[in-house]
Amino acid sequence: xxxxxxxxxxxxxxxxxxxxxxxxxxxxxxxxxxxxxxxxxxxxxxxxxxxxxxxxxxxxxxxxxxxxxxxxxxxxxxxxxxxxxxxxxxxxxxxxxxx
Amino acid sequence: xxxxxxxxxxxxxxxxxxxxxxxxxxxxxxxxxxxxxxxxxxxxxxxxxxxxxxxxxxxxxxxxxxxxxxxxxxxxxxxxxxxxxxxxxxxxxxxxxxxxxxxxxxxxxxxxxxxxxxxxxxxxxxxxxxxxxxxxxxxxxxxxxxxxxxxxxxxxxxxxxxxxxxxxxxxxxxxxxxxxxxxxxxxxxxxxxxxxxxxxxxxxxxxxxxxxxxxxxxxxxxxxxxxxxxxxxxxxxxxxxxxxxxxxxxxxxxxxxxxxxxxxxxxxxxxxxxxxxxxxxxxxxxxxxxxxxxxxxxxxxxxxxxxxxxxxxxxxxxxxxxxxxxxxxxxxxxxxxxxxxxxxxxxxxxxxxxxxxxxxxxxxxxxxxxxxxxxxxxxxxxxxxxxxxxxxxxxxxxxxxxxxxxxxxxxxxxxxxxxxxxxxxxxxxxxxxxxxxxxxxxxxxxxxxxxxx
Numbered sequence: 241x242x243x244x245x246x247x248x249x250x251x252x253x254x255x256x257x258x259x260x261x262x263x264x265x266x267x268x269x270x271x272x273x274x275x276x277x278x279x280x281x282x283x284x285x286x287x288x289x290x291x292x293x294x295x296x297x298x299x300x301x302x303x304x305x306x307x308x309x310x311x312x313x314x315x316x317x318x319x320x321x322x323x324x325x326x327x328x329x330x331x332x333x334x335x336x337x338x339x
Numbered sequence: 340x341x342x343x344x345x346x347x348x349x350x351x352x353x354x355x356x357x358x359x360x361x362x363x364x365x366x367x368x369x370x371x372x373x374x375x376x377x378x379x380x381x382x383x384x385x386x387x388x389x390x391x392x393x394x395x396x397x398x399x400x401x402x403x404x405x406x407x408x409x410x411x412x413x414x415x416x417x418x419x420x421x422x423x424x425x426x427x428x429x430x431x432x433x434x435x436x437x438x439x440x441x442x443x444x445x446x447x448x449x450x451x452x453x454x455x456x457x458x459x460x461x462x463x464x465x466x467x468x469x470x471x472x473x474x475x476x477x478x479x480x481x482x483x484x485x486x487x488x489x490x491x492x493x494x495x496x497x498x499x500x501x502x503x504x505x506x507x508x509x510x511x512x513x514x515x516x517x518x519x520x521x522x523x524x525x526x527x528x529x530x531x532x533x534x535x536x537x538x539x540x541x542x543x544x545x546x547x548x549x550x551x552x553x554x555x556x557x558x559x560x561x562x563x564x565x566x567x568x569x570x571x572x573x574x575x576x577x578x579x580x581x582x583x584x585x586x587x588x589x590x591x592x593x594x595x596x597x598x599x600x601x602x603x604x605x606x607x608x609x610x611x612x613x614x615x616x617x618x619x620x621x622x623x624x625x626x627x628x629x630x631x632x633x634x635x636x637x638x639x640x641x642x643x644x645x646x647x648x649x650x651x652x653x654x655x656x657x658x659x660x661x662x663x664x665x666x667x668x669x670x671x672x673x674x675x676x677x678x679x680x681x682x683x684x685x686x687x688x689x690x691x692x693x694x695x696x697x698x699x700x701x702x703x704x705x706x707x708x709x710x711x712x713x714x715x716x717x718x719x720x721x722x723x724x725x726x727x728x729x730x731x732x733x734x735x736x737x738x739x740x741x742x743x744x745x746x747x748x749x750x751x752x753x754x755x756x757x758x759x760x761x762x763x764x765x766x767x768x769x770x771x772x773x774x775x776x777x778x779x780x781x782x783x784x785x786x787x788x789x790x791x792x
Binding site: 288311319322 | 476580687
């Protein structure tokens, strides 16, 4: 099943010009636990091609949110940037096959 | 002393629910605060010193806020005026305010808080060891920055308010500073002041009806209470606490001039079906540093857009652009004497990996593919010349030598578009200050007639 089909909402956005942040909103405590324990940080680092130690991860039980922040692969607005607001990065996790 | 702050919207220029604003004014706020911008749309605004938002939209909304201010009889503050908060956009906002004061027959004392930084000041601070890079920071190079701004905090807004101004037009500030300033100066809880300011800085985004815009925050010595002003909006502990995630790389800590906010122990309680009470947020004082932002011109661009619809070319689009790029590189060198280090030429396959580039891991079966060619050169004439040189080949280049010349779809004439300068963010640093006003200045003006300053 795609991760995006399991959870309530997945979004990404710039957190300043140098970082992108990705929020995974889970509907229920069960789904939150499922995502929390079955989505390895390494997998996310590989999807976004960043060294694992540069990735920040927050498992926020109260909100049933798993959040990742990564240094932007290309600085916002630079010649190589393709996504000025960083809003489409979430698609990679949305389409990630999750079991 | 409890402090009531009315926030009309997350940004000036995006609209808000006018009935909700009227309701807010009737609740007698102590101040009206709105943010004017951010870096979210990229470096252009800062680099060029221009507002991203239209003057017409800005003026029509500012008119309503100036009327609300007059009715409430309290100060009106805008932070990061004109999207980027450069001195030029502060002046732009001041012009709009002057025009409106005349149209509305208002007499006003206006304080302009300027955040622009001369490169020499940053260079001296760098030399003195007072500039620190954040992660990840570009290498610092100050010689060709078009604009540098420092993000003002609560202290500079407090100084502007202390002049007795009716309206404060502030240059670059942190998103929260305008809202936190008055509660902090009146002795409300520092943790609550910064946390409430962060929750309210995007307006009704912390509620169930984000587009309604208007939010009221009541600050006191224990925390804050937040309430949306639109009838069809509600704040819930979830909608309020979830806002700490938004555009934040760390949802628990928020760095501001003079310290940081820690919300790890914050408690969110529903007071009723639309108001949320927050207590337990902590302010941790630290060195007085301000964040710096700067932009420089990184080249000039010309673009070209072709659309492949022929199935043979759609299927082989990547091979085609690679072959085309090799050919064009040779042509540009032989005809213009430019080698690859002198310019950039990139073709992006829109419909294949246009948004994600090399991160894309999904292959589709597109019917057509947009080929966006982006040329970056050291001047606009050179970029334009390269664009004209490559145009006939983007139109007709064959996939193999043995086939007939193809012709692709072009959506406009001329095929090339000159984009002007490409700006890049050049600073992700903080600068330590001995005194908060050391890097900022305030100018006062009295507009409208016959009222003494």
